[in-house]
Amino acid sequence: MLHTPFPTHQLLIASYKGDQYRQWIEAAALPNLSIVEQPTMDCDILFGEPARIRELLPALPALRWAHATWAGVEPLLDPALRRDYLLTNARGVFGPLVSEYVFAYLLLHERKILQRRLSQASGQWDNTLTGTLRGKTLGLLGVGSIGAHLAGTGKPFGMRVLGYTRQSESCQEVDGWFHGDELPGMVRQVDYLVNTLPNTPATSQIIDARLLGALPPHALFINVGRGSAVDEPALAAALAEGRLAGAVLDVFQQEPLPPEHIFWRTPNLFITNHTAAPSFPADIIPPFAENYHRYLRGEPLRYQVDFALGY
Amino acid sequence: MLHTPFPTHQLLIASYKGDQYRQWIEAAALPNLSIVEQPTMDCDILFGEPARIRELLPALPALRWAHATWAGVEPLLDPALRRDYLLTNARGVFGPLVSEYVFAYLLLHERKILQRRLSQASGQWDNTLTGTLRGKTLGLLGVGSIGAHLAGTGKPFGMRVLGYTRQSESCQEVDGWFHGDELPGMVRQVDYLVNTLPNTPATSQIIDARLLGALPPHALFINVGRGSAVDEPALAAALAEGRLAGAVLDVFQQEPLPPEHIFWRTPNLFITNHTAAPSFPADIIPPFAENYHRYLRGEPLRYQVDFALGY
Numbered sequence: 001m002l003h004t005p006f007p008t009h010q011l012l013i014a015s016y017k018g019d020q021y022r023q024w025i026e027a028a029a030l031p032n033l034s035i036v037e038q039p040t041m042d043c044d045i046l047f048g049e050p051a052r053i054r055e056l057l058p059a060l061p062a063l064r065w066a067h068a069t070w071a072g073v074e075p076l077l078d079p080a081l082r083r084d085y086l087l088t089n090a091r092g093v094f095g096p097l098v099s100e101y102v103f104a105y106l107l108l109h110e111r112k113i114l115q116r117r118l119s120q121a122s123g124q125w126d127n128t129l130t131g132t133l134r135g136k137t138l139g140l141l142g143v144g145s146i147g148a149h150l151a152g153t154g155k156p157f158g159m160r161v162l163g164y165t166r167q168s169e170s171c172q173e174v175d176g177w178f179h180g181d182e183l184p185g186m187v188r189q190v191d192y193l194v195n196t197l198p199n200t201p202a203t204s205q206i207i208d209a210r211l212l213g214a215l216p217p218h219a220l221f222i223n224v225g226r227g228s229a230v231d232e233p234a235l236a237a238a239l240a241e242g243r244l245a246g247a248v249l250d251v252f253q254q255e256p257l258p259p260e261h262i263f264w265r266t267p268n269l270f271i272t273n274h275t276a277a278p279s280f281p282a283d284i285i286p287p288f289a290e291n292y293h294r295y296l297r298g299e300p301l302r303y304q305v306d307f308a309l310g311y
Numbered sequence: 312m313l314h315t316p317f318p319t320h321q322l323l324i325a326s327y328k329g330d331q332y333r334q335w336i337e338a339a340a341l342p343n344l345s346i347v348e349q350p351t352m353d354c355d356i357l358f359g360e361p362a363r364i365r366e367l368l369p370a371l372p373a374l375r376w377a378h379a380t381w382a383g384v385e386p387l388l389d390p391a392l393r394r395d396y397l398l399t400n401a402r403g404v405f406g407p408l409v410s411e412y413v414f415a416y417l418l419l420h421e422r423k424i425l426q427r428r429l430s431q432a433s434g435q436w437d438n439t440l441t442g443t444l445r446g447k448t449l450g451l452l453g454v455g456s457i458g459a460h461l462a463g464t465g466k467p468f469g470m471r472v473l474g475y476t477r478q479s480e481s482c483q484e485v486d487g488w489f490h491g492d493e494l495p496g497m498v499r500q501v502d503y504l505v506n507t508l509p510n511t512p513a514t515s516q517i518i519d520a521r522l523l524g525a526l527p528p529h530a531l532f533i534n535v536g537r538g539s540a541v542d543e544p545a546l547a548a549a550l551a552e553g554r555l556a557g558a559v560l561d562v563f564q565q566e567p568l569p570p571e572h573i574f575w576r577t578p579n580l581f582i583t584n585h586t587a588a589p590s591f592p593a594d595i596i597p598p599f600a601e602n603y604h605r606y607l608r609g610e611p612l613r614y615q616v617d618f619a620l621g622y
Contacts, residue, residue: 120582134407152467
């Protein structure tokens with residue numbers, strides 16, 4: 001293949017961190033690539049957040065490949081949208097950051113940090129024992145690269161890990177696997193349940209009143225997947241009625257969480273703001289650059305989203 | 312060797328958890344052993360907390376072996392006390408529990424959990440980014456079994472680990488080693504400094520005003536070793552003057568911390584109550600039982616304390 005003297009590919013960056021991403025992409029010195037500022041008739045590559053990609057789909061007739069800087073690509077799964085392009089997403093890079101988030105809250109809970117703060121504020125030397133992660137059971141709803149990292153992080157703390165998955169059982173750190181209708185059976189055994197599932201028709205409202213009822217009352221539920229997985233009124237009721245020790249939510253059906261939402265008034269609930277695992281250019285650019293070289297060579301791209309499966 | 316029909320060894324348990332330990336030791340079915348309730352002329356084995364062992368030393372003329380249920384054995388190091396017995400201690404079992412404690416507070420700090428609680432309480436959707444452990448540098452003062460576990464726990468989070476040690480460099484997860492007078496040089500590079508050193512003459516007041524001055528102002532200091540390692544007024548001053556982001560202390564020169572101690576009024580300080588790594592019978596008994604079998608066979612005991620070194 002001859003190298004052409006002028007770039008043959010046009011990339012449009014559509015991101016609220018566009019300047020940062022542009023610097024990183026320029027630093028990758030991708031051959032035959034021109035970065036364009038506005039949609040053009042010839043632009044074949046689009047890079048950015050899924051919602052911004054969606055807005056630009058009608059304006060890019062020559063689009064062949066879009067790369068999402070997030071893992072979740074719900075905005076692009078609407079069957080009414082075009083699917084005549086390759087969609088790849090950020091994947092395999094969020095495990096360590098999600099582990100930080102999940103273990104931050106598991107440890108906060110077991111080590112009674114908030115209660116100890118209150119003791120300290122009242123000048124009280126409280127040497128009762130706290131709980132420990134050791135010997136506890138972590139249940140994973142979804143065992144992709146994020147779930148696998150959570151499982152691996154739990155092991156040095158002496159935890160048992162159970163995994164609920166559609167099919168793959170490749171993670172060595174999972175001590176027991178569950179499938180299909182075995183989910184309530186898994187949930188009954190856990191001390192902590194962590195959802196990492198993507199938003200698909202199969203995962204919608206999977207954490208419903210029945211599943212919450214199967215969780216032990218001392219359990220903690222953490223959602224780092226998608227808000228669509230949770231029956232939010234059912235979760236608020238379980239927390240308000242003390243049928244669950246606590247919940248930690250980074251994602252919601254509507255974000256930002258509306259001011260009138262019941263979660264603002266729900267006890268034993270930690271609300272964070274879709275900040276568990278941010279997309280950092282240092283994580284996002286290397287797999288994108290690798291895929292660009294594959295694209296140039298006409299090889300299959302990695303991290304492709306299956307529009308039918310939704311991930 | 313003939314097995315005698317009557318027990319030939321007498322064990323006295325001297326612990327505030329005596330009933331628990333007695334059950335676990337009985338369950339270990341140690342041969343030729345009688346558990347006695349009170350000091351006797353023939354009692355040759357003593358088991359319990361260091362301070363209780365100390366009290367009983369004068370009452371046990373036949374003592375040949377004492378096993379401490381704690382790692383720190385300061386009460387037994389007084390040169391005025393007898394040293395005509397073997398002293399072993401709980402060791403190698405506290406790593407996972409100390410890692411829980413240390414990472415609980417590192418993650419609380421980086422993930423801004425207390426600040427997020429305030430945002431939530433005011434109904435505010437705060438989606439600014441938090442910090443991450445990833446890319447941060449953890450400095451370990453002491454790299455025994457506890458320091459090594461901390462180093463291993465930091466790796467999946469993507470941390471760099473530096474270690475200050477008297478001699479051993481066996482931990483693979485440490486990225487850089489420091490010795491002797493290189494301590495300030497290490498400390499200048501860290502984001503978090505964790506002390507795990509035992510109480511010995513060499514470690515007394517090792518964290519003094521000069522060393523605190525070498526820590527970057529954004530650093531967090533955590534003490535899970537012994538309170539004797541810290542110049543407490545110097546630490547209080549550094550925190551009060553904002554020369555250090557925060558400190559987390561589980562151990563103090565005097566415990567319980569006296570009501571008039573300045574730490575109760577020091578900002579950005581988390582006080583816990585010597586509860587980072589409790590001694591659980593499930594951890595303590597197996598190495599004791601293993602040592603008992605060695606004792607019976609006349610073999611050298613493991614986990615022996617060197618009275619001169621102090622650990």
